[in-house]
Amino acid sequence: MVKIIDWEYYIERVGGTIQKIVTIPAALQNVPNPVPRIPFPDWLEGRRRRRANDHKQPKITDMFKPVANLNEALKVFESAVEVAEGETKKGTFHAVIERIKHFAIDG
Known part of the structure; x- marks a missing residue:
């Protein structure tokens, strides 16, 4: 067998x-x-x-891409603010935008 x-x-x-x-x-x-x-x-x-x-776990830097240009970021921020302005006080967002513009120009 x-x-x-x-x-x-x-x-x-x-x-x-x-x-x-x-x-x-x-x-x-x-x-x-x-x-x-x-x-x-x-x-x-x-x-x-x-x-x-x-x-x-992914790195947090992999989740966001860097902003190439501060002016581009400012335009995106301004468009987001325009949407939000209808929901909150008008003057608060404009003050923030002016400070960002001042920072972008002066560096």
């Missing part, structure tokens, strides 16, 4: 099953390989790296 059964085939199948049930979930949870006789698959390392990057 030992010669009839292809043991290499069954050992390979059991190894694949152990990988699916034990080693791959362990790797995705950053646990060392609990079954060293069955190595991690080659594709798993790239997936672990991507998963680690997905959970990384």
Whole structure:
């Protein structure tokens, strides 16, 4: 019976099953390989790296782009103020705009 059964085939199948049930979930949870006789698959390392990057908090500097020109920023701010003027006092926003213009000119 030992010669009839292809043991290499069954050992390979059991190894694949152990990988699916034990080693791959362990790797995705950053646990060392609990079954060293069955190595991690080659594709798993790239997936672990991507998963680690997905959970990384982005930098705040990556969320905002720098203003190329202060005058452009002033125009955007003025247009936002024009929208907001209808909802609040008129003089407050104009005073802020004048201070920004003064700062932009004097540097």
